Amino acid sequence: MKSWFKKSYARVLVDNHITEDDTVFMTKFDPQQYVKTILSNGCEVCMVYACCHNGNCYYPSKVGHTHKNINGRDIFGQTISLLKDSGVTPIAYYTVVWHNQAAKDNPAWRLYDARGSFRSGRYWHCCLNNAEYREFTREQIREIVSYDVAGIFIDMTFWPGICYCSSCRERFKKECGLEMSTRIDWRDKNWVLLQRTRERWLNEFAAFLTECVRQQKPEMSVVHQFSPALIGWYLGLDSSFSLNSDYASGDFYGGKYQQRLGTKVMSAFSAKIPFEFMTSRCVNLYDHTSTKSEDELLCSAATTLANGGAYLFIDAINPDGTLEQQVHSRLGAVNSILKPYTVRIQAARPMLVSDVGLYFSMASYIEPKLNGTDLFEFLGKTSISNMESVTDIRSLKEVLGTSIVLNQLHQLYQVVNDKCDDLSSFKTIIINNAMTMSASEVDRLRSFVKTGGTLIITGETSLYTPDGSSSGDFAFADVMGISFTGRKTGRVNYLSNSEDGYVMCDYPSPLVKATTATVLAHVSKPFTDPDDRDHYASIHSNPPAPAGDCVALSVNKFGKGMCVYVYSTLMALRNNAQQYFTAKLFKTYLKSDFQVDTNAPACVEFTILQSTVNNNLLICFTNFQDELPNIAITDFKATIKLPAKFAVSKSLDSIGKADVTISGDGQTVNISVSRLETIAIIELELIK
Ligand SMILES: [Zn+2]
Structure with missing residues (x-):
């Protein structure tokens, strides 16, 4: 039973x-x-x-x-x-x-x-x-x-x-x-x-x-x-x-x-x-x-x-x-x-299965902007139940925003939590503003980078321990090659460099200085305080002033691996501008042995599943459009390069209108789908 x-x-x-x-x-x-x-x-x-x-x-x-x-x-x-x-x-x-x-x-x-x-x-x-x-x-x-x-x-x-x-x-x-x-x-x-x-x-x-x-x-x-x-x-x-x-x-x-x-x-x-x-x-x-x-x-x-x-x-x-x-x-x-x-x-x-982990840190899903709020006052303004669809917690919104960009890129990923003792199957882990981390989490993730992993970290990740204490600097300061100044921006701030222009964030962000990291963008603040009603540069908006010397984007080599740091929680924003920046960042730095090349639109989610009862791998395509009913996606192609351990010997079956060929020692699967209404599953046999 x-x-x-x-x-x-x-x-x-x-x-x-x-x-x-x-x-x-x-x-x-x-x-x-x-x-x-x-x-x-x-x-x-x-x-x-x-x-x-x-x-x-x-x-x-x-x-x-x-x-x-x-x-x-x-x-x-x-x-x-x-x-x-x-x-x-x-x-x-x-x-x-x-x-x-x-x-x-x-x-x-x-x-x-x-x-x-x-x-x-x-x-x-x-x-x-x-x-x-x-x-x-x-x-x-x-x-x-x-x-x-x-x-x-x-x-x-x-x-x-x-x-x-x-x-x-x-x-x-x-x-x-x-x-x-x-x-x-x-x-x-x-x-x-x-x-x-x-x-x-x-x-x-x-x-x-x-x-x-x-x-x-x-x-x-x-x-x-x-x-x-x-x-x-x-x-x-x-x-x-x-x-x-x-x-x-x-x-x-x-x-x-x-x-x-x-x-x-x-x-x-x-x-x-x-x-x-x-x-x-x-x-x-x-x-x-x-x-x-x-x-x-x-x-x-x-x-x-x-x-x-x-x-x-x-x-x-x-x-x-x-x-x-x-x-x-x-x-x-x-x-x-x-x-x-x-x-x-x-x-x-x-x-x-995948080798990209999106970190889920339940201890970090707090809201610092509530600091000092009387609980009763908070509840007078807020309704919280498990039936809420969106919760006003910035780090969670950032995880959601990041997952949307990963979907748009057809990047295979899975969620990794703080209970995961073995990170060796991952090539890249993305950590969105996980401000609360235990010593054992920090140790695991540090050795992940040391042994060749890539971390993409944002915001105040690792600034606090689960009992609420902090050294005043990030536990990952050495891994990230930066140090916290103890100060933060106001609610409007910008990532700025010649390549990306100004990428706005609407949430306070930590101000950090580089120690060993290579700095790729700096932080710009607005000319004036956004909440000053009398003094401003432009009546509707808060345009950026020239950038200062605080780090907005940096890359640091650590051991055999690498750590990319983004100072703000801009990935929470679902505008095309922030999503474009994030997508470009992932295309540049995210490492994965699963490589997807496709002309499928973003509404099609790619997932790969490994059977637990036989030697099979299942590649799934799910079409879920904003406006329903779905318009069928016709004649799309996907070439998926698999890691050596997932090399396949043959295609067993396709449920859905898909043709499959396998090349490159079983590590490349070429799929063409003549018509995808909602879901297609391609089942392959792994090389034993
Ligand atoms: Zn009680």
């Missing part, structure tokens, strides 16, 4: 957060009809609600509240067994923290913000540090996993905010000897300690929940929501969190660019393969009816497959407990188009 997820790449979930506020709600839920509808969509796995955010259970719970309108029926149990009988793998959905009923019934269990409020809009939250609440979750999990489900998805295992309940305050005092701070300040070690502590507590809670399941059903899969990885510090996850799950999974609402990056993040953090990527059938979860087109659902699912993941569609139940058949017919059409591709990915259980 535990290995069910290895074989199932097409999955579905029906959200079910219906209240009891109307006597008709949930009264028409018919397990047989539900299963019949699910069978019509062709998914192999179905996640079924055992308990929702309202705290309503759909089975007779002894410890919790059962939805009163189901009149004592066990609709969860009936649905599970009917799905199983029909050959669909049932997974249970359970929610923690977001549990209205438990919070309403038990004031001591509630999560309290800094001013003593305990609810956020419709949501009531329980604090994971409350011992009684923990026992309650253990009992509910015990009830749920007693059913014949293959796995459990535990949603919302993260902090909805910073909790100041008595359990948290007492625990912080006992463990850290301090009162909990209410002011965001990443220069304050006590604030940083609170963040590290929240992460530790959350990990411990996730481990506790996983253990609750394992004790009862060791063979059952356990997965915690991992979408907060792309949100940043506030929800309290660190890079160890995914180790509490069998595989990484999360729901995302940020469109194709977020998905192309998000699938690679999930891939990097997943303990086992495949990772899972959830796509709602509605435009987002705040909308109950606006359904994505078949084309959009198809592009999204194809993108997940082509990155080696299992796709999961999210539908939401109607208040009366019925499902919309036409939605499931649409999902069925998508599944049926994708079937030949899904079968192929399923058979190979492949993983992404």
Whole structure:
């Protein structure tokens, strides 16, 4: 049972957060009809609600509240067994923290913000540090996993905010000897300690929940929501969190660019393969009816497959407990188009390969511009949940911006995180403003360069350690051949040289001086302070003054390798000007033994996957255009030069209209695609 997820790449979930506020709600839920509808969509796995955010259970719970309108029926149990009988793998959905009923019934269990409020809009939250609440979750999990489900998805295992309940305050005092701070300040070690502590507590809670399941059903899969990885510090996850799950999974609402990056993040953090990527059938979860087109659902699912993941569609139940058949017919059409591709990915259980790493540093996804902000004030202006598509954290925006340029260049890459002990398969690693780095991370990356690797580093990378301290200079100062002056630019600044002209950045950037690096561009500031309303050079804009002597772009040889440094976070900007500069930088300095030469447009993503069950390599092309339906890409060619270890002996099959020839000792694959609608997969055999 535990290995069910290895074989199932097409999955579905029906959200079910219906209240009891109307006597008709949930009264028409018919397990047989539900299963019949699910069978019509062709998914192999179905996640079924055992308990929702309202705290309503759909089975007779002894410890919790059962939805009163189901009149004592066990609709969860009936649905599970009917799905199983029909050959669909049932997974249970359970929610923690977001549990209205438990919070309403038990004031001591509630999560309290800094001013003593305990609810956020419709949501009531329980604090994971409350011992009684923990026992309650253990009992509910015990009830749920007693059913014949293959796995459990535990949603919302993260902090909805910073909790100041008595359990948290007492625990912080006992463990850290301090009162909990209410002011965001990443220069304050006590604030940083609170963040590290929240992460530790959350990990411990996730481990506790996983253990609750394992004790009862060791063979059952356990997965915690991992979408907060792309949100940043506030929800309290660190890079160890995914180790509490069998595989990484999360729901995302940020469109194709977020998905192309998000699938690679999930891939990097997943303990086992495949990772899972959830796509709602509605435009987002705040909308109950606006359904994505078949084309959009198809592009999204194809993108997940082509990155080696299992796709999961999210539908939401109607208040009366019925499902919309036409939605499931649409999902069925998508599944049926994708079937030949899904079968192929399923058979190979492949993983992404490349030798370019895009660094993902969860500890760095903080926002220094919030320094000094009162938490309460911050929350008054900001809404943060795992359903946000874009989060206002500069380093994350820069990682996303960088991933878009890599896609535009058809540059194969994968995400590398701070848990990756072996960097020897990489030729280049790009690090976007990863300001927080541990000594072991720094050591690993330093020896990566020493032994011949290329680092492309931006901004304040390696200026701080995880406890918030800093030597005042970058830990990579020697690797980069530069030194931090301790000063920063204002919010408008420019990279300037004769070749690139002026490349603007709209975010404060560190001012650095060269020690051993060769300087290729300097920093220009505007003539006047952009926030001075009375004195300016040009009324709309802030033109650059002549450049000073601080470094904007430099290259330094270190050991057998090289480090390229860009002072600003300009890669976060998605204008053609910044993207053009970044693309040129990558073309010049990024080293890779995978070389792609193609006339395919940027909307086609290239990925290469290596099978984990046989000796095959899969080259995937995914067409995902901004305006849908896709216009078919006709007659494009790609010549892909592979590293020696991925030399191929023959082409096995092409799903999609592609012709393949192999030359150059198996290291060059010439592909011509006569027509690409959405996805093509070319399967090749590696030379043994
Ligand atoms: Zn608390």
